[in-house]
Amino acid sequence: MQRTMGKQAVEWLAAAAADPRACKQQWDDGADAVLLEAGRLWDVLSVPEHLGLSALDLLRRAQPRASGPVLVNCGARRVGFFLPPDPAAEWVGPGVRHVGRGSWVAVPPPYLRAGWRLEWLLPPDGTGALYDPAAMEPALREAGLAGCGPARVSRPYAGRPR
Numbered sequence: 001m002q003r004t005m006g007k008q009a010v011e012w013l014a015a016a017a018a019d020p021r022a023c024k025q026q027w028d029d030g031a032d033a034v035l036l037e038a039g040r041l042w043d044v045l046s047v048p049e050h051l052g053l054s055a056l057d058l059l060r061r062a063q064p065r066a067s068g069p070v071l072v073n074c075g076a077r078r079v080g081f082f083l084p085p086d087p088a089a090e091w092v093g094p095g096v097r098h099v100g101r102g103s104w105v106a107v108p109p110p111y112l113r114a115g116w117r118l119e120w121l122l123p124p125d126g127t128g129a130l131y132d133p134a135a136m137e138p139a140l141r142e143a144g145l146a147g148c149g150p151a152r153v154s155r156p157y158a159g160r161p162r
Contacts (some may be wrong), residue, residue, distance in 0.1 A: 008126025009110035016041045016107075027109035033118050039087065039101025042130055043069070044080040047140065048095040052079025054143035056121065059135060068130040070121040071107070079106070079121070081131045089133065093140065 010024060013139040016036040017023035027033050039102055047055070056070055056079065070111065080099070083089075091098040099105055110123040 006011055006111045006126075007116075009124040010126075012041075012126050012128055013107060013124050027112075033093075033106040033108045033113070035104040036107045037101075038099045038103045038105050039085050040130075041085065042082045043085050043089065044099040044105050045091060045131075045133075045136060046073075046078050046080045046084055046097040046099055047076040047093075049079055051095070051143050052081070053161055055079075055136070055139040056081075058139045058142055059131070062135070062139075067132065067135070068122070069110075069124040070131075071105075072119050072121050073117060074119060075117040081136060082124070083136065084130050086133070093144075096140075144148060 004109065010027070011020075013036070014020040014023040014027075014037075017034065018037070018041075023034050023036070052070075052072070059067065069082040072078070073080070085100065087101050089098055089100065106118060108118045110120065110126075113122070
């Protein structure tokens with residue numbers, strides 16, 4: 001099925017499923033994607049493709065080693081960054097969507113680089129590494145200022161005690 005690192009990635013990603021064994025079986029049977037619940041192991045910050053690709057480039061320049069998984073929906077032209085779960089997170093910006101607890105995300109197997117509509121730009125590595133929201137926010141802002149259109153992306157309650 002997949003190599004050792006791929007196996008760790010499968011285990012980590014499938015752990016978000018209500019039934020991890022069934023999730024892995026669906027991938028083994030050739031499913032392009034399965035629905036996984038956000039908010040347990042990770043949230044997803046979904047942004048317009050042009051903004052997400054530019055922000056990813058900036059993040060990779062600042063930290064060449066990948067920080068976390070990044071998924072692209074080719075049909076919807078959106079990029080999804082996997083972040084630590086934060087039920088109180090509020091992200092504000094044009095086209096910015098925070099997907100957390102109570103929401104579901106279509107996720108391809110981590111060893112499938114390209115699918116019909118969903119592709120991993122950076123697949124999970126199995127370590128549980130996720131993007132730091134404190135690094136995401138300035139990268140998205142800078143990406144917006146670099147000619148990708150207006151992007152006033154912020155987390156209004158970032159850093160405030162809850």
